[in-house]
Each structure stands twice: as C-alpha cells, then as structure tokens.
Amino acid sequence: MTHSATRRSAGGVHVTQDHLWMRPLFWGVLLCICVAGIPYADALFRWLEPDARQVIYQRAPFYALLSRHLLVVGVAAVVTIAVGVAAGIAVTRKRGRDFLPLVAQLASLGQTFPPVAVLALAVPVLGFGTLPIIMALMLYGLLPIVRNTLAGLQEVDADIKMSARAMGMTPAQILYQVELPLAAPVILAGIRTSVTINIATAALGATVGASNLGDPIIAGIINGNMAYVVQGALIIALLALTLDSLFDSMQTRWRQRLSSS
Amino acid sequence: MSLLDALPAPRLGRGSYPNVVLVSLSAVMLAAIWGLDAVSMAPNRIVQGTGAGVMEALGWPGALLASLLVLALGALAFRPNPTNYSAALGVVVLILALMPFGLMVAGHFLIDPALPQARLGIGAGYWVVLFVLLLCLIELRLRLALTRLWPMLILAGVGLLWWLCAWLWLGDLALVQEYRARDQQLIRAVGQHVVLVSVAVSISVVLGTLLALLMRRYARLQKGAFAILNFLQTIPSLALFGLLLAPLAWLSANVPVLAKLGVSGIGNTPALIALVAYSLLPMVRNTYIALEEVSADTLEAASAMGMRASQRFWQVRLPLALPVLLEGVRITTVQAIGLTAVAALIGAGGLGTFIFQGLGQAAMDMVLLGALPILILALLVDAALGALAEALRPGGVQ
C-alpha cells in the first residue's frame, strides 16, 4: 500500500492548540450521556418499537458492556503495541535484519486478511469466549503496528542516522533519541488503525460468546428489536469516535512538536 | 507493497553463515509437529473432537518422514546459496503436496468405517505447519528474487492437488463432509458475495471518482467531504449496519414505493449502503491523491507544449495517476470482501452466513467453510489488482 493509504489525515481539519482536545472531549461526554441516559429513555425507544415487550436492553447494564469492551480492546492494544513496536525495532536492528523481508512482507500481506475471517478462524483453534477474542484481536492488531513501525523507522533520513552515529551516539541512544521520536507519528497512526479495527472486531466477538457492546446489536437483530440495535450501535459508534479523535489530537500534537517552536 | 520495495535487497548469502529465518521456521514446524495435535476426530458434527498427536495420526513412518523433511529444510538453510535455496523450495513444495496424503493416512488409522458420522478434523499442528510453510515460501521467494507469479503458480498447483485429494479420497475429513452436505448453498453464497462486492465497489468507484473530481474543482468541498468520510470509516461496521437498519425498516414500512423497489431494513439494501459508505473513503482518497500527486512540472511542461486542458487530463494526468487510483480500488475491494461477511448478520447473504451460522451451531467446520473462501477471495483480488497496477505503472516509474 502507498503511504497515502496509511495516513488518515488527508483532509484532516486543522485544529489550533486551544481546541486540540475539544473533539475527543465532546465525543467522550456524549458517550457518557448515552451510557447513563439510555436506560431512562424508554419513551424515545418505544416510539421506534411500539410493539416490543421491552425497548431497553436489560441483560447487562451499558456501563458494564462498555467497560468489558474497553477491557478487551485495551488489553489487546497494550500487548500489540509492546510486541508490535518491539518486533518492528528488532527486525530493523543488525541482528534481526535477516527477518526483515519476511516480516515486512507478512505485515503488508496481513492487511489483506479480513478481520472477520481471522476472528472466525481463531474460534476453532482457541474456542469461545473473551480470551479467544483478545487473542484474535492481538494477532490481527499486530500487523498495522508492525507495518507502521517498520515504515516509520525506515523513513528516518539515512543521513540523520549516519550523522547521529558519526557524533558518537551509541545504538541505544540513536534508537531512543533519534529514530523513535522521528518515527513516532507514523507508529501512532498504526496504533490508531489497529485500535479502530479492534473496536469493530471486538463487537463482532458478541457472536462468539463475548459479552460486550456488540451484544445488544446481535440480540436486537435476532429478536427483530430495532431499539436494541440502535442502542448498541450508538454506543459503539461513540466509543470509536471518542478514541479516534483522541488519537487524532495526539497525532496533531506530535506533529506540532516536531515541526514548530 | 511499496514498503518492501524500499527495503534493501535481501542478500543471497555467500555461504558462510546460515539463514536464521529458515532455520527458526523449521524449528517451529518441528515443535508444532511433535507438540501439537496433528488432527482431531469426532463421532459427529457437533461434538468437540478429541485430538491426536503425530504418532497416532501418521504412525512412526509418517512422523519420521515429516520430521526428516523439515530437518532437511533446516539443514539446507545452514549453507545458503542459490542451489540450496532452490532445493529448499522443492522441499517446501513437497511437504505441501504430501499434506493431504497425511490426512488420508490419519483417516485410515483413526476413523472407524462403521461410524458413518465420524469425521476427521484438522488439528492445530497441521494448521501451524501449513502457515509456517507459507512463510517459508515467502522467504524463499524473496531470497531467490522470484517474481510474484511463482508462489501464485506453486500455490495454484498445490491447491489443485488438494482439491483433487479432497474430492476423491478425503471423505472422512470434516471440512469435506460439511462441503458435501451443502455444496449448492456454498456456491450460491460465493456468488452472492461476489455480486455484493462487485456492485458495491462499482458504485463506489463511480461515486468516488465523481466526488474526487468535484473536490478538485471546488476546494471547499474537500475538507467537509473528507471529514464526513473519515467519520463514517471510523464507525465500526456492525454499528453502521445496525444504525442503517432502523431508518430503512421505517422507510419500507411507511413508503410503499420503496418497499416495492426492494428497500427494507434487513437484507441487501442496508448492506449495500453501508458497503458503499465504507468504500468511498479509500476510493476518494486515493483518486484525489493520485490526481493531485502528478508532478506539477510535468503538467506545466504539458501546457507549455500547447496541450489543451482536456488533452492534459486524458493524456498526462490520468495515465500517471492510474496506478495509485487502482491501488484505491484494490484496498476498497479487499475491505469490501471482509465487510460483506459482516453484512450476513443483517441478512444480506454471502459467505458470512456460513461463518455466523456455524458459530451459532458451534459447528467449526462450517465456520471454516465460510472463512476460507473469504480469505482466498481477498488474496486473489489483492494479487490480481496489485499485478494490474504494477503492469500499468508507466515505464516502471515509482
């Protein structure tokens, strides 16, 4: 894929310093309002499903579903970031160089695998429930992070690396003080892609027995209750938007740090 | 794929030090052969199978043969040179070709012919070996600097062999039984899947190109459109499908004309809308960037030579933009293939039906039957459109 495809902000709206964190805050507040308010919005959803016996999803409170969803995505994210960045670093060092072509090829090939298929293939091997979901998310989420770590490290100007070496920096100093800070925006973009995909894939996990925000949607589709579907969809969408705008702000912040005083 | 092109060409080792990658991959395979279940057997479709190790499944001659082949691969990697790499490639292909026969042997040992429902499942060990062999194939292709066509040909050949084995002799295999039980259904599902994807992609290619052209003309449109498309892309697929269900159901209930046209809350309409919505972002982005990125100097030269605006567009800008544009189509299509699977949840049909029904019934082979064709479809489209973009790259310019 071209880099144009890995960067998401082709048309990103410019945000000034003061308003940088406003958008994630806005979506986050909206998310909280929905989670807390939906159980009391009986009348509103009754209008959508006048004939249903109940219109508010009751099997578990929304905050519990949300926290379980966040837990799954969070655990997967922490592990994938640690492993993915470490792998990306390892194969660009002298000792791991042999693995670089294979890993790079695999990371770009992995983008071709649809997450649903990966999830479906994970179940026969790993079984039903939350843990298999986390494993599947980790496997799949690893690829964009490895890919972007490689791209980010490789994009660091060879002359800059050489001059760092020529100034007498040790390999560790070059990595931490030069390569990683310069690759950070690209790595961050990879993490963002990974987390976005994982939020969506985790929701599908509801079909393989994980209880999370996908639950109301699946239950709603099975029972033909649109109110459930809307409730689940609304909260997942808000969660995704909150996290995505948070990453967007972080990327903007980083770019500002890199490029201006 | 541009990432890989930027990497230093892998060196063909000059004999002295081993290819660590292949050696480690061989070690992983050995561990998988001996440490994981090679196959599993189940008395019927629903019951969880019991695993069987390599000795049980293949007997000691089979286990020995498998181990020796893997060891040979590792040994060849110790002295890397073109000859040894070619030999290693031969070994990999040989193992791939022998794998279905291993299953036949296992079926012969483990399945009681008296039980008609009894079936053989493919175990974790088998999957891991298969996966690692594919990694070996990639590694060897890179080291031998073969074109992408080679692994394609090899995999096509091996796939054909497997298909033949499955068709003729592997009646015990759960996957084969599952396929025989619903082959018509599967073929129809593949058809539905392909049709849904093609329609959605065709619509978004047309819409996306129009939108990108409009954006180039009206700069103001650009910010807003990208913001909206980004926003849509961020919303998880399940949620977007869900959010489309309610209003469409309401529309079909209250506007009879639309209902007659096939608009309904469940089925193809929301699936197509969601697929197009998702496909637009990569499509528009790549088209826009492709058209924008054509070097200003080239265009200036074209004007200076006296080309009219339309000539400039059709003869200079478009041909130069075409590879990036096709890249957009590739990303869009691969993404749509995966998303269409999710669309099965809202009744759009396609291969996702098999996955979700299988998951619902805890019938893992049915899940596989849905997931494997999706994977193959995605890889095929990826390879085909990638090759097309490569071929259209004018003069091999980056």
Place this chain on the structure above:
Amino acid sequence: MIELSQVSKRFGDETAVDAISLKVPNGKFCALVGTSGCGKSTTLRMINRLIERSSGDIILDGQAIEAYDPVKLRRRIGYVIQSTGLFPHWTVARNIGLVPRLLKWSAEDVQARVEELMGLLGLPIEEFAHKYPHQLSGGQAQRVGVARALAADPDILLMDEPFGALDPITRVKLQDELAGLQARLHKTVVFVTHDMDEALKLADHLVVMRDGQIVQQGTPLALLQRPKDPFVESLLGGLERGLKQAALSRVKDHMSSLGPTLPSQYRIAADCSLRQALSVMLRDHTDRLTVVDQHDVPIGELSLRRVVKEAQLEKGATRDA
C-alpha cells in the same frame, strides 16, 4: 596526525578504495578531490569508522584506530556532511550541544559552549537558539552543522562536501569563514569536495582521487605546476590552470617597490590575488597597477612582465628541485 597506509575497502566484488596511503599532519587542511564515486567519501568515513576498512592501517595520533572504542573515537572527531544531518526534532541549541551532552558535560558547561560556538559562527543566540532546523536557510543550517561538529573541541574535523548544496554566494562566504576559523583553531581537517576551486582555496594538501586510487597528491601549487596526467590537468581547469595558480598568490608577494616612473592610475589592494590583478589589467587595458594598502596609500607596483617572469622562474625552480 592522521596516517593511512595501504587502506582498501571492498563492497562485495567491488573495490571502492584501493590501497591508498596518505598523511595529514596536525593542524593541516587536507582536501580529497575527485569525480563522484571515486571513493573519497568512503575514505573519509573509514577514518571515524562509520565504514570499516577491508585492509590496511589507519593510525590516529600514533595509535591504530581499532584501539579506540568506535563510539568514543567518533566523539573526538567532528563530522560535517552536505545534508547537515541535523536532528529535525531538536532545536538549534540542542543540536549543537549534542556531543558535549554525550560526554556528560554539566548543563552550564554545555550551555556556555553552545553560546560560544553560536557566536563563533555568527548565529545570534536570541534569534536562532530556539529555532528548529527546518526553519533555517541552507547556509544557516550548515553553520549549525559546523558548530555541532566543533562542539566538543575535537582535534580532527572530517567534512564531506559540506558546502555542496549551497548557492555560490553563500558557499564562498562559508568557505571564507571556514578558512578564518581554521586559521584560528588549527584543526586537523580532512575535507571531501568535487569543487576544485574550493579545494585550491582551502587546502594545505591536495589529494586527487580516481576509481578508488590516489592519482596525485601534494600542495596545491605543486599540483598546478606539475599535473601528473591529463585527468588531473582537466580537473585543475585545463587551459585556465594558469589563472588558478595566480589565484593562490597575493599581490603583495609579487610587487616591486615604487619606481621613479609615474605610478599607474589603476590601483589594486595588496591583499588581492594575482588572478584578480590580472583581471583588473585585462579590464582596464593596462600592464601596470599601483598596489595600495588598506588605507589606499600606494606601497608598490605590479607589472604584467614581472608576473609572467616570476611564474617562469617558479616553474624552473620546481623543475630543478
């Protein structure tokens, strides 16, 4: 003192540097000149072990370079490259202070040194200290590059086409400043360039390379007077070689005292080069110039005949030697 003997570098089957031997005494400025791909940059990078040589010896201050830890070795050798290699995420001040900080100087010492160097290179502190590299012009960025290389006061300075990417006016200005710095600091400099004028202007010792080998080395004057083969001759400017040689001499070294004849109305400063003097003669259609000091007071006379005759004598002298 840098001493290379029989140093070679092979990349696979290709020989980039082929058995070269070279001595750069302390405080001298040595320029490696040649067309691109002749191995001059590779030679430079072998000195600070960015590239490990395949064979031969490199001796630094009497010790073979492998006796030094490569990281410590590099910290005591300044290095400047064409693209500056400044860290884009660090301010100018932080970039300059890099090596002192690596050497664990105290924060105050680093700060003081950075300020000193910025003064030395004409970068006003309040204007530049907090700028980022992308906010600098090419010339300013290269000044920062030189300041960074000088930060820990290394004895040796390696420069790889440092001014190659600059416009001609900035380039000449930085060359003059570098010459001034060298006159004060007396570093041992190895300078790679493909610009012969730059090399002639700055170097004490000139090394011409081709295909990984040294074709000829010596003082600029010696090379100008006796180029070994047509390659060196064409590199030195072919038919314009005489003018380049004239550029190396000062007017004041060739003037005669004011004679009884009427002084010429055309004047030239004593610090100008002979080449400039010749140019003035051509422009003003004269064969005599009055030499003046910085206060415009006549102190001597320069005649075309004398310039030509002395060149003849010099040539004869080097031939005899």
